[in-house]
Amino acid sequence: MKLLYKKIVLGFAFAGIVATGCSDQDYVDANTNPDILTEVPPENQFLSAVNSLESQDFEAYYDLYRRIMPWMQYVTPVNGNGANFTKNIDNFSQRYGRLYTGIGDALVDMEKLVEKMPEADQAKYVYMLRIERILKAYYAFYVSDIYGSIPYTEAWQARYGGTMTPVYDDQQSLFAKLDGEIKEAITTLKTTQTTPQTGLGNFDPYYKGDVTSWIKAGNALRLRMAMRLLKRDQSKAQTIINEVLSNESDLMQSNDEGWVFKGASGFTGGGNWNPDGLYATKPLVDFMWNNGDPRLDAFFSPNGYSQTNINALIATGDLPGGTTAPARRYLGSFTSPDDSKAAANAKYYTARTAKVNGADIRVDTLSLIQRRLFQPAFDEGSGVGTGVSYLPVITYAEFCFMRAELAARGLTGDDAETFYNAGVTASIEWYNEVAVDSKLSDYTALTGSQISDYLSQTGIAYDPSIGLDQIASQSFLNFFKQPAEGWALWKRTGMPNTTTVLALTDMKSSGVSLAIPRRAPLPLPSETSANYVNQKAAYDAMAKDAGFGAGPSDAFGRVWWDEQ
Template structure:
């Protein structure tokens, strides 16, 4: 399907993005999608940002893939997804949107600025490259080997792009980020409008670039032969990464159509998903102040009650729906935020790096900062509340994987894909070693995945339309199944 869409994306998809672009703030956008005029870089950037956020936080993609695979949510009437039966249309839409809209828009920004350079071109190219790196890592972490170098070479007659190795993609992304953060010049202009994430602030994009290098490095740290490289990357970049919540990279939605959060309950009740018992019970066991933000009380008896993960609709022990907790009102708000990366995540990366012996400061301090930043994200700032919580979840160097892993998992909610990637990478448990996650309560529907998927299968359309390259990629990664471990988690 990628090849089919790319043939038309230069015209239809790019112009379609004009509907959501062209202004400094999302609430200022007022373009008629049926009357595009001239494609400009700022329009393309807004289109890339919004299309990526929309698909990654949509009910089908986040709700039925990311959130259940992270075991944050489980299905009410969509229980099969929590038992690992992947919906092919949802999977294909994720792949196609990121490639044919988001990445393609960014590629066009780069081409336009290179063809007709202006004062702002260096910074516009760098920003596009940094955001492109963020998307490409998600694709590589979700699927493994994916098209990268050949993805946008229609002008060279390449309609069936080859797949690059995910390890090679990581190396290329690190090189790109290093080059682009160095190229960014705060004294020059960038995007005077169109950038919903950072409003064209070059210093902020620099910090995001350095922070993304930390994410790449920590994710590959346990891969064969990569520990020293990961250490060097982290030690070289952490001081230039995010240092406060003011640096958070977020896409702020507004409560006005068509710019509402992609999965919100402002117009209808959302009943497809319950919060999993895994999440609810763990929050309750810690007396975690985020419980009331992440989770709603049940309708029938107003208690926080999660549904055991992977429970089928016909399970005899299952109570009527009103007995279980839906996600919190702020999680479903029309003006919620889509997260690209946060200071909280950076602090947890540095805590783990310190725990591994890297020269990044004190692990306990970074761990504490990560928790505090997560609390502040959801409006929890009372010192007594936070200090009492920190006393209940102390840092323990001897158990760092479980201690940091479980708190990072809580802080990544509702970033389903990132929560899933970290779950399978760190393979953590509760502090002390008791299991946190369970296999689907009603059993798996994928014989290759008894406990948790490690990747998504390639879209069927790729098998049909890009057969040779698909087959090579499937062979290279060890088989196109959700049970195939990717290069960075084979040792976990």
């Protein structure tokens, strides 16, 4: 796949996208007047939607770096987690609004542009519209995944004669509808058309419009949705699983077929993408170090105690002469607030300052995350990075781990060990590719027998008696760049936890174990809202589920699929 360079696209009329700062009248006009939709090629709208989907820097800043990643013990802030950090849900979540302004509206406009064409021309866009529907279904699923009921069936229709007050689709109905749309799209993409098709080409940053790749991506998405259904409707999940796995030629077979966005370093170059100050965690670092995980230096940086920095500290009398760099320079932060504030652990959070080549260098005992893994343009002091930005949707490794889990649960005829090994291998190789292309510092590229050596380690080598545990633990590691999916995995399986192969910490504040949020807090319905009646009806229906929580704003409650 070629790289997509984020830029201001002059001449592309991204019609239907309501920009921040537009007046209320602009918004009303854009949603009621179909003539505002300029005559532009439909594929422009697809690129617009992808750009909107992948450029969510507020989601990175608020949802991932400061909420989900600390909750899931992927990272901590510089001084460890605060006493009530799991209750901090300000500005969470950012994904909801983007569905209606930026993604869904652009993709609906894309369909309407085709509908306005002569019938003979419409026949050229059969495949393109099915690819569009897979993308729209993905993002609607992504939003509902943590919100529950959302407007979908009646959404985006106001300027085409539809309602300005759409009803909410409940999650059970929505998941079924989305699965049906993806299934129909895949079936159509597999059906030869009598009219030559217009391809998306470079307007598709994921697959350049390759139909076979989109068939595989659609099936992977159906399987991910089926995994969510295992807790609530295993019969429906089993039907989807059987359909998806019925033809191996329609399934991902390698990392090259993963659903991944690649952009230039500048695509994630803004300040909200900046991951500085996020520290590795003790549970992950200890597990990866103790087992010789080849991904360790792709995830985390060595701490500040290089020999160069040590020599500088010796020169200023901060360290005794003869001090040498430690054999282990990967150390993680305590994730429990009580542990990080304990007097005995203060030494880990006390940094020194070394004077190196006339510059003050912060020397930390703890490891930072590999910042260029999340922002390749990050300036580490030697200049702005120039690597590739990788933003995965569904990787081949995830697909393998799903198949491994289903096999371990006895829901398929697959061999769990085969797909577990394939998943671990794919994950290590994928992170190696990302690390090299993102130009990470202090990274040693994968060589020789590292993967086979890792897979032979006790606790890593597949053991059917703890197979589900191992699969979940490795899947969790694979989601390091997709922490929202790591969060979903934890909610879905209860793993990893304090007793799994990858053991997380019982995070305590003043001796009390902290609960972890499970869904997005919902905004309270306002009677002045035009859609108040439908919103309240949706909330009332969700509240009938015992797991919904104390009210709409209760982030510790559950959505429909996340059954207790």
